[in-house]
Amino acid sequence: MNAILHAQQLTKHYPGSIALDHVDFIANAGESIAIIGPSGSGKTTLLHCLAGILRPDAGSITLNTPSAPMRLDTLGDAALSRLRREEFGFVFQQGMLLPELTALENVALALMLNGTDRATSESRAAEWLAALGLAGMEQRRLGELSGGQVQRVAIARAQVTGARVVFADEPTGALDSATSKEVLDVLLHSVAANGRTLLVVTHDPNVAARCRRVVELRDGRIVSDSGSPVSAPSQAEPSSQAAPASSPAEAATANFKGAFNV
């Protein structure tokens, strides 16, 4: 498999605690990886370091791009922000979306920040929203959507730019179990259909069980790494090999190819 993200000897301290203790980690292209572990074990710190949100105190993080490997830990702030906008997508429990904007504007904004014109951005955003089951809701503000619908907007925003790695932190944490399952289906199928890599921090065993690989942290160290499929092997297949649609979520997946071929 091809490594897309490679962290070596990642270390991050906070006053009075060590959040990451010489962590070595490789994410391969197309994998869905759950990061689990007890509260305070360093999951969010690891995710934020890998995503270029936090700078490690020591260690290296390399993103393999088609042009050249890029070292996140040595990039300047402006270059790091640009890399985050172009290469990464984020689905967090809250905070990534702007409540004063409509669903369409929230998704389109991700493209506009990368220099895409407004008309193109809105048209691609509308395709993504439709593919995720939100057709007809484009003009609603976030307060007019359910929690599950808001997370679908976040999933669309995370991927509309063509991000190659999607980072999710408790993406279903605020949802009831039925809605969690729906949102998880949409997230897993959409990243798989587009060949993206997914890293998801979770306390939910149902979320971890649906990921291809499970990495467990304790006291800032990786203590186990399944490194092999635990379920849903089709998640790692490229879009051309995606299974035929047989449910609304899978039908949405099939539409992604259209969303990206425009």
Ligand SMILES: Nc1ncnc2c1ncn2[C@@H]1O[C@H](COP(=O)(O)OP(=O)(O)OP(=O)(O)O)[C@@H](O)[C@H]1O
């Ligand atoms: N901004 C901060 N300032 C000080 N200490 C911090 C900060 N952020 C995290 N920590 C500490 O670093 C350690 C790892 O925190 P982190 O949030 O990464 O763990 P986590 O596994 O994601 O926890 P949770 O499951 O509760 O979200 C903990 O001891 C935490 O208290």
